[in-house]
Amino acid sequence: MNTSPIQFATLNREHPQLTDKALIDFSNGLEVIGDHIRVRERNNSSFWARLLSQANGESALRQQAIDQNITESLKTVSTWLQYLQNQQIQSDLAIAKVANKLSETRQGVMLLSNKHNALQQEVAQLLLAMDGMDTKYTQLSARLEQVDCGRLASQQIDAVFDKWQAGRLNHYPVLIRLFLVFDELYWGDFGNYCRQSGLQHREIQRLNQQVRDKALIQLKYDWVNSQLPSIAYAWQTDTHFHLQSLATEHREMIAYLTDTAAHKTMPILWIINQLASNTTNTKLLPNINVPIILTAQNTINRFSFDFEARYKHE
Known part of the structure; x- marks a missing residue:
């Protein structure tokens, strides 16, 4: 029985589908920003809920927690996008799924930008990174139309x-x-x-x-x-x-x-x-x-x- 550790680079070279599956799994996890926005929208939709939250101080504490989590989420997504732009994704399936997930995330980020002035700079940088991935997806679509x-x-x-x-x-x-x-x-x-x-x-x-x-x-x-x-x-x-x-x-x-x-x-x-x-x-x-x-x-x-x-x- 061989118990020697296997380097990830070796596994990836022998089984190229491994990295592409990991990318899709990671993109499927990009739900946190949408969750935060849904919480905020739900809490702001009811006058009675807003009034009660202001009265007991719950609103400020919750808002602080949401803002902190959103900031961390933006950092995570930005780091991930930088990684994608620096890597050569081999699987068209991976690129297509990543592009779909980015489309959903972009909608949430735009909504966030309209409601949170303090994060406008971070949002702008994130949208710029998303544009880079959009370009890759457009190039992919063109390639798929041309190749045999x-x-x-x-x-x-x-x-x-x-x-x-x-x-x-x-x-x-x-x-x-x-x-x-x-x-x-x-x-x-x-x-x-x-x-x-x-x-x-x-x-x-x-x-x-x-x-x-x-x-x-x-x-x-x-x-x-x-x-x-x-x-x-x-x-x-x-x-x-x-x-x-x-x-x-x-x-x-x-x-x-x-x-x-x-x-x-x-x-x-x-x-x-x-x-x-x-x-x-x-x-x-x-x-x-x-x-x-x-x-x-x-x-x-x-x-x-x-x-x-x-x-x-x-």
């Missing part, structure tokens, strides 16, 4: 499967290798093409079949090479055992990349999250949608079903 998305998707398919065939995922359990391949495709050019054109598009269906065929070929090879049962593989116990032999950072990465999997619609991804998160041999949460045994062909079908549900969710 199908060609880029095909190139990514070849690159990801070359990595698998070259043995660069061999330190992971067999089924986790398949997950990482599908996950990297989801976050990259192949996933962007699927989201743009839709899963029912004829070219998408052709590429999806190509992915399934390539995955089955390589999975069968790994299956035999790892001496897994060909007819009835009790995969959960074996996968859990091998996950516990991974470096902590690798196991935690698997848990992180599957942390949004739905219980019913993505049962395979959900149970992988449970297996990676559970560091003991305690009983896992029940899920009747999770298969007990698998074969190579059934594994491909199951993973494809889960990732199709993931695309539809997006």
Whole structure:
């Protein structure tokens, strides 16, 4: 068992989707400014509430707390925007989601600017930073209209499967290798093409079949090479055992990349999250949608079903 610490730069180089997911998770957390503004608007909307707050001194204390929190929130968002502008975001999905979140945040900031003169300078600087991200999003939209998305998707398919065939995922359990391949495709050019054109598009269906065929070929090879049962593989116990032999950072990465999997619609991804998160041999949460045994062909079908549900969710 290798317990040596893994550098984040190494994880990010081997699994580029990791940083893009982290950016989206961070942007989804930018709700604090909106919450503060909603509190202020709710408290100012009622004459009786304002009168009572002034009488008991509650208004001044609450206002002071809100102003302090808003100031800290502005600093956090500003720092985050500076980071985004200095980094090369690889995933179009990440940029699009960040842009949507910035649009919501901008509305809140403009409302804040109109109601709080003391923060006008900070708000102006923040809006300037947002304009920089808007420019990136505009450039992204122009690029998506010009490039041959199908060609880029095909190139990514070849690159990801070359990595698998070259043995660069061999330190992971067999089924986790398949997950990482599908996950990297989801976050990259192949996933962007699927989201743009839709899963029912004829070219998408052709590429999806190509992915399934390539995955089955390589999975069968790994299956035999790892001496897994060909007819009835009790995969959960074996996968859990091998996950516990991974470096902590690798196991935690698997848990992180599957942390949004739905219980019913993505049962395979959900149970992988449970297996990676559970560091003991305690009983896992029940899920009747999770298969007990698998074969190579059934594994491909199951993973494809889960990732199709993931695309539809997006």
